[in-house]
Amino acid sequence: MNSIQSLRLIVILFIASLAAGLTLAQTAGISSRYTASPASPDGIGKRYMDREISGVMGWQGAPWLERQEREREERTDLLLKALALKPGMVVADIGAGTGYLTRRMAPAVLPGVKIIAVDVQPEMVRMLENSIKSTGQTHIEARLSSVDDVKLPTSSVDLAVMVDVYHELAFPYEVMISVMKSLKPGGRMVFVEYKAEDPKVPIKPLHKMSEAQIRKEAEVFALDWERTVSTLPCLGST
Numbered sequence: 001m002n003s004i005q006s007l008r009l010i011v012i013l014f015i016a017s018l019a020a021g022l023t024l025a026q027t028a029g030i031s032s033r034y035t036a037s038p039a040s041p042d043g044i045g046k047r048y049m050d051r052e053i054s055g056v057m058g059w060q061g062a063p064w065l066e067r068q069e070r071e072r073e074e075r076t077d078l079l080l081k082a083l084a085l086k087p088g089m090v091v092a093d094i095g096a097g098t099g100y101l102t103r104r105m106a107p108a109v110l111p112g113v114k115i116i117a118v119d120v121q122p123e124m125v126r127m128l129e130n131s132i133k134s135t136g137q138t139h140i141e142a143r144l145s146s147v148d149d150v151k152l153p154t155s156s157v158d159l160a161v162m163v164d165v166y167h168e169l170a171f172p173y174e175v176m177i178s179v180m181k182s183l184k185p186g187g188r189m190v191f192v193e194y195k196a197e198d199p200k201v202p203i204k205p206l207h208k209m210s211e212a213q214i215r216k217e218a219e220v221f222a223l224d225w226e227r228t229v230s231t232l233p234c235l236g237s238t
């Protein structure tokens with residue numbers, strides 16, 4: 001290992017099945033969906049499917065999202081390869097923050113591809129708008145979502161991606177319902193999270209997720225697991 005810290009990420013892809021509008025969870029009682037628990041330092045004292053939900057990373061943390069070493073640490077180029085964007089796709093970057101990934105998808109964008117970047121914090125959306133302007137591209141738009149709804153048009157999205165976001169959704173079930181509505185039949189949902197399985201990953205426990213937990217939560221919806229990508233490196237090991 002060299003002196004760079006290991007930030008191993010996991011990328012999990014799901015495909016919306018034909019019955020994308022239906023979910024198994026819709027039959028479950030709403031009151032049993034979330035439970036209260038004493039809040040841990042990084043959590044919100046609310047549990048969903050056996051995990052405590054993390055607090056939202058405030059807009060004040062924007063410089064961390066834009067840190068110079070991020071590309072080297074996270075290898076976004078490999079993430080883009082895994083996403084395999086194609087001409088004509090509509091891509092939703094959900095919880096886009098400052099637009100770090102949004103901007104990097106832009107050069108990969110082929111003719112006709114559109115990116116919609118959404119975030120729940122108005123301050124982040126303002127930063128997003130500025131960062132989109134800096135690319136000089138017109139096929140990217142920033143939108144403000146709400147805490148329980150991504151507010152994207154029905155059946156409009158080919159690929160929805162959340163990078164380091166899902167663990168901090170205060171209403172993961174409701175957000176996923178809104179994502180499911182926004183996906184076209186056969187559309188894809190991609191979760192990118194720091195790996196909870198690796199104790200060496202220097203990220204707070206509630207800010208990481210295990211593959212098993214993501215699959216458990218995603219498979220409540222009409223999503224079929226497509227593949228898990230493990231090509232994003234443990235830094236220093238390559």
Ligand SMILES: C[S@@+](CC[C@H](N)C(=O)[O-])C[C@H]1O[C@@H](n2cnc3c(N)ncnc32)[C@H](O)[C@@H]1O
Pocket residue numbers: 056057065094095096097098099100101118119120121124145146147148149150162163164165168169170171175
């Ligand atoms: C750790 S940041 C990651 C930002 C970006 N994806 C990146 O990797 O640079 C998490 C982002 O998710 C956003 N977020 C949290 N809850 C959200 C929700 N319910 N809907 C949309 N965005 C949300 C936060 O405002 C924050 O910008």
